[in-house]
Amino acid sequence: MRVLVQFGKRKEYAALVVRVLESEEDLSLKYLINVLDERPVVLEHQLLQWNWMSGYYMAPLGDLMNAALPPGLKLSSQSILVRDPEVLPDESKLSDSLFLLYEALIGNEKLTLDEVRSICNVKNPMPLVQQALEQGWAVLEEELKKVARAKRRKLIRISPEYLTRLDDAFQATSRSEKQTQALLSMVAACGSENNFVDSRAFRKKHNIESAQILALKKKGLVEEIEEVDGTTAASAPHSEISLSGHQSTALSQIEEGFAAGKPTLLHGVTASGKTEIYIELIKKAFESHKRVLYLLPEIALTTQLINRLRVHFTVAVNHSRFTPAERLAAWRESLERDEPLLVLGARSALFMPLPHLGLIIVDEEHESSFKQYEPSPRYHARDTAVWMANQHGCPILLGSATPSLDSMFNAKAGRYHLVQLFQRFHTAPLPELEVVDMVGAKQRREVKGNFSIELVDAMRAALQKDESIILFQNRRGFSTF
Numbered sequence: 001m002r003v004l005v006q007f008g009k010r011k012e013y014a015a016l017v018v019r020v021l022e023s024e025e026d027l028s029l030k031y032l033i034n035v036l037d038e039r040p041v042v043l044e045h046q047l048l049q050w051n052w053m054s055g056y057y058m059a060p061l062g063d064l065m066n067a068a069l070p071p072g073l074k075l076s077s078q079s080i081l082v083r084d085p086e087v088l089p090d091e092s093k094l095s096d097s098l099f100l101l102y103e104a105l106i107g108n109e110k111l112t113l114d115e116v117r118s119i120c121n122v123k124n125p126m127p128l129v130q131q132a133l134e135q136g137w138a139v140l141e142e143e144l145k146k147v148a149r150a151k152r153r154k155l156i157r158i159s160p161e162y163l164t165r166l167d168d169a170f171q172a173t174s175r176s177e178k179q180t181q182a183l184l185s186m187v188a189a190c191g192s193e194n195n196f197v198d199s200r201a202f203r204k205k206h207n208i209e210s211a212q213i214l215a216l217k218k219k220g221l222v223e224e225i226e227e228v229d230g231t232t233a234a235s236a237p238h239s240e241i242s243l244s245g246h247q248s249t250a251l252s253q254i255e256e257g258f259a260a261g262k263p264t265l266l267h268g269v270t271a272s273g274k275t276e277i278y279i280e281l282i283k284k285a286f287e288s289h290k291r292v293l294y295l296l297p298e299i300a301l302t303t304q305l306i307n308r309l310r311v312h313f314t315v316a317v318n319h320s321r322f323t324p325a326e327r328l329a330a331w332r333e334s335l336e337r338d339e340p341l342l343v344l345g346a347r348s349a350l351f352m353p354l355p356h357l358g359l360i361i362v363d364e365e366h367e368s369s370f371k372q373y374e375p376s377p378r379y380h381a382r383d384t385a386v387w388m389a390n391q392h393g394c395p396i397l398l399g400s401a402t403p404s405l406d407s408m409f410n411a412k413a414g415r416y417h418l419v420q421l422f423q424r425f426h427t428a429p430l431p432e433l434e435v436v437d438m439v440g441a442k443q444r445r446e447v448k449g450n451f452s453i454e455l456v457d458a459m460r461a462a463l464q465k466d467e468s469i470i471l472f473q474n475r476r477g478f479s480t481f
Contacts, residue, residue, distance in 0.1 A: 001016075001017055001035065001036070001037040001038075001039065001040050001041060002014045002015065002016055002017070002035075002036040002037050002041060002073065002075075003015055003017055003032045003033075003034065003035050003036060004032065004033040004034040004035075004036060004075075005030045005031075005032060005033065006030065006031075006033060007030070010077075010079070010140070010142050011076070011077055011142065012033060012076065012077035012142050013075070013076045013077070014036055014073070014074065014075035014076070016041075016042060016065070018047060036075070041073055041331075041335065042068075042069075042353070043335075043353045043354075043355060045354070045355075045391065045392065046068065046351070046353060048391065049350075049351075049384075049387075049388065049391070050064040050065060050068065052387060052391075053377060053379055053384060054377075056387075057377055057378055057379045059376050059377035059378065059379070060376065060377075063375075063376040063377045064377050067348070067351065067377055068351035069331075069351075070324065070327035070328045070330075070331045071324035071327065071328070072324050072325065072327065072328030072331075073328065073331070077142035077143060078112060078113070078142070078143060079112070079113055079140055079141070079142060080110045080111070080112060080140070080141045080142070080143045081105065081110065081111045081112075081113070081116060081129055081132070081138055081139075081140060082105075082109070082110045082138065082139050082140075082141055083102075083105035083106065083137060083138055084136065084137055084138060084139055087135075087136045087137040088137065089102060089135055089136075089137045097120045097122065097128055098128060098131060098132065100119060100120055101116060101119065101120055101128055101132060101138075102132075102137065104116075104119045105138060110141075110143075113125050113126075113129070116128065116129060152226055153198055153199070153200065153226070154198075154199040154200070154224055154225070154226055155196035155197065155198060155199060155224070155225050155226075156186070156196065156197060156199045156202065156213065156222050156223065156224045156225075157186070157190045157194050157195065157196045157197065157222070157223055158183075158186060158187060158190055158194055158221070158222065158223070159220055159221055159222060159223045160194065160223070161220075162220075162221055163194055166187065169183060169221050170183065170184075172219050172221060173216070173219070173221070176212075176215070178208075178209070178212050179212050179215055179216060181208075182206070182208045182212040182213065182216060183216060183221060183222075185202075185206040185208065186202070186216075186222065189202055189206075193307070193308075193311065194311075195307050195311075196225065196307075196310070199213065199224065241276050241279060241280070243273070243276060243277070243280065244273065244423075244425060246272075246421060246423040247272075247273050247276060247277055247421070247425070250266065250268070250277060250419050250420075250421045251277050251280055251281070253417075253419040254266060254277070254281070254397060254417075254419050256417070257395075257416075257417025257419065258395035260417060262415070262416055262417040263386050263389065263396045263397075263398060263410075263415070263416045263417070264395065264396070264397050264398065264416065264417045264418075264419060265365075265398045265399075265400075265403060265407050265408070265410075265411045265416045265417070265418050265419065266397060266398065266399040266400070266419050266421065267400065267401075267403050267408075267418065267419065267420045267421070268399065268400075268401060268420070268421035268422075269401050269421065269422050269423075269424060269430070270401045270424075271424045271425055272401075272421045272422070272423060272424050272425060273421075273424075273425040274363070274399050274421070275305075275308070275363075276425075277421075278294070278361050278363070278397070278399070279309070279312055281359060281361070281397065282294075282312070282313060282342060282359065282361075283312065283313075285340070285358040285359040286313065286340040288358055289339075289340055289356065290340060290356050290357065290358020290359065290394070291340060291341050291342070291343065291354055291355070291356050291357050291358060292313075292340075292341075292342045292343070292357075292358060292359045292360070292361065293343050293349065293350065293352075293354055293357060293359070293360045293361070293385070293388075294309075294342060294343065294344045294345075294361045294363070295345065295346070295347065295349060295350065295360070295361065295362045295363065295370070295381055295382075295385060296344075296345075296346065296362075296363040296364055297346065297363075297364050297367040297369045297370070298319070298320065298346040298347075298369060299369070300363065300364060301317075301319060301344070301345065301346060306344065309342060309344065313340075313342040314337075314339065314340065314341055314342065315341075315342045315344055316330050316333050316334050316337075316341055316342070316343050316344065316352075317330065317344050317345060318330050318343065318344070318345030318346070318348060318349040318352055319345060319346065320346065320348065330352070331352065331353065334352050334353050334354065335353040335355075346369070346381075347369070347370050347372060347379075347381030348381075350381055350384055350385055350388065354392075357388075357392040357394050358394050359394055359395055359396075359397070360385050360388060360389050360394060360395070360396040360397070361396075361397050361399065362381070362382050362385050362396070362397070362398045362399065363399045363400075364399070364400055365382050365398040365399060365400045365403065365404060365407060366400045366402055366403055366404040366407070370382045382398065382407075398416070434454065436452045436454050436455070438452060441453070
């Protein structure tokens with residue numbers, strides 16, 4: 001749990017209590033000002049993880065704590081300027097800036113230093129503050145910075161039980177034209193996958209009154225859930241997916257690796273259906289009332305993937321673009337929820353509180369973005385995840401279409417269990433690749449500008465068929481000219 005401790009003359013910080021000394025030692029101790037939490041906000045397995053990472057990656061423990069905790073838990077005080085009502089200054093002797101500050105304090109109970117800087121239009125407000133303190137009509141106090149509360153929003157969609165009985169749903173609204181129109185708009189908005197949509201945005205876009213949505217809820221035609229700033233959504237009824245024969249074989253081989261207690265490497269080509277295999281493994285972990293950590297590169301953390309997983313599971317998303325309030329909400333959701341939960345995120349998601357962890361999945365494990373270089377701690381999320389799996393006693397699956405050299409070496413050496421899936425889903429053909437020797441083509445003068453004759457001919461053929469073309473340019477360095 002966290003406690004409030006004073007450092008220096010007046011500055012106050014929130015500190016974590018890691019252990020309590022049973023006997024008094026010869027230490028320079030600080031008094032506790034206050035206890036901020038009734039229950040722990042950091043779990044024991046997280047402290048073990050920080051200590052291991054600190055030693056393995058040679059990073060200060062404070063850097064680990066700073067990287068792991070959301071901003072809302074790293075509280076510190078800020079200096080507040082407050083007017084002393086018992087002391088009245090001689091206004092005629094105040095400078096223009098001090099008089100402006102005094103008037104501002106009369107109209108406000110307190111001012112932060114940033115507000116003093118803005119009101120008095122000065123870069124450094126401390127000389128003015130010091131003059132006010134010396135004259136006695138203002139005092140400086142310390143106050144903990146407040147963290148904005150996470151916003152909540154309501155999401156709606158068609159009730160799954162009516163997806164195959166839309167005729168019955170429209171029959172239930174036949175006596176109300178407005179309800180029928182609202183239901184029709186919702187069917188179009190939710191799409192074929194029946195995704196959740198933001199209730200307020202949906203009503204505003206389609207000019208629908210809240211009473212119509214409420215009526216549809218009472219009739220059981222609409223399902224509504226509450227979401228905390230996009231970080232968590234309630235799970236939907238488990239939707240069934242069917243695996244191909246090759247996927248089922250790969251799934252069985254993965255479970256053999258789990259049974260052997262080894263990290264498992266899934267080498268599956270693009271579009272081979274690795275995500276469907278992940279979903280089946282997550283379902284089995286949920287059946288055991290376990291949590292799942294799903295790591296993937298930030299560029300792959302798309303709304304499409306999140307919505308796809310939310311069809312099956314309760315998902316908590318951890319993303320660097322979240323506000324401090326959203327990150328704190330996701331942390332508390334993972335800490336306090338007693339139900340199976342899928343924690344989805346980039347490399348920083350491995351710092352989340354993960355009680356009852358039953359499975360770790362690292363997708364696109366070859367990605368260099370799993371490695372943090374600056375600032376400290378400089379760690380590799382994939383390697384840390386392997387250590388976490390061993391610490392929690394749970395299986396870990398590394399997936400990639402192009403495995404990293406070190407993971408493939410570990411698989412060939414027998415440290416990892418290797419599973420290969422080289423067949424695309426529903427036998428979709430792989431794209432045809434052609435390598436052109438540009439050096440030789442330039443020597444033979446068989447290029448047109450920067451393009452080979454083969455590429456120019458292929459583009460002409462595509463344009464004649466009224467098809468589109470995408471050209472990827474390998475940009476070297478960081479120059480923008």
